Amino acid sequence: MIGTWVNTGTVIAGGLIGVAISKRLPERFKTIVMHGLGLSTLLIGFQMALSGKRLLLTVGCLLAGAVVGEAVNIEGAVERLGEWFKRRARSNSSTFVEGFVTASVLYCTGAMVIVGSIQDGTLGDPSTLLVKSLLDGMASIALASTFGIGVAFSGLSVLAVQGSITLLASKLTFLQVPGVLEAVTSTGGLLIVAIAFNLLTQARIRVGNMVPALVFAALFAYYWNPS
Numbered sequence: 001m002i003g004t005w006v007n008t009g010t011v012i013a014g015g016l017i018g019v020a021i022s023k024r025l026p027e028r029f030k031t032i033v034m035h036g037l038g039l040s041t042l043l044i045g046f047q048m049a050l051s052g053k054r055l056l057l058t059v060g061c062l063l064a065g066a067v068v069g070e071a072v073n074i075e076g077a078v079e080r081l082g083e084w085f086k087r088r089a090r091s092n093s094s095t096f097v098e099g100f101v102t103a104s105v106l107y108c109t110g111a112m113v114i115v116g117s118i119q120d121g122t123l124g125d126p127s128t129l130l131v132k133s134l135l136d137g138m139a140s141i142a143l144a145s146t147f148g149i150g151v152a153f154s155g156l157s158v159l160a161v162q163g164s165i166t167l168l169a170s171k172l173t174f175l176q177v178p179g180v181l182e183a184v185t186s187t188g189g190l191l192i193v194a195i196a197f198n199l200l201t202q203a204r205i206r207v208g209n210m211v212p213a214l215v216f217a218a219l220f221a222y223y224w225n226p227s
Helices: 002-022 027-049 055-072 074-089 096-107 111-122 127-147 150-167 178-200 212-224
Strands: none
Touching: 002 096, 002 111, 002 127, 002 150, 027 127, 027 178, 055 074, 055 178, 055 212, 074 096, 074 150, 096 127, 096 150, 096 178, 111 127, 111 150, 111 178, 127 150, 178 212
């Protein structure tokens, strides 16, 4: 599980660095950094979303997942967890929870999470997660410079999600079936696009409530194309 431990460490370290430099950065620099990160996230999201060949499957899974997630109110639960961490950290940051939720969804969505965790769990190969660690660490610096220490706490989300997939890797290898991975990547790309809109605009898309779309994408793609 070395890849997940390294990834957790880089997210926490990046978050701490971002908090430290934010005290020295004028507001206009924080703004331009967030705009740059938002545009980069938008590009990555579109690239992932358009990589899928079955757009109706992607759209259908996104809508179904959003309805289920809204009914369960997943983002509300994540926000309450963020509030709990905030109290434990004795933080007075007004953006602690937003930073925690945004970073948690961003770092726990996408093909690298699935492929990297399964490779680490079944083959002992952490290379994909090590690359992801570098990317997440840099993103944490940028996010934490605006949202604060809540971003560092998202490292615990990375540990929980990637760690679980790694430990269950032998039973989740079906997620690496090309059709399944394609569907999850495409659907995850749309979630990342939504995160980018949240970073770039005043919109508040509840991306956390759309996470069940990834489960629908994996299951539907697997049973429709088990080969």
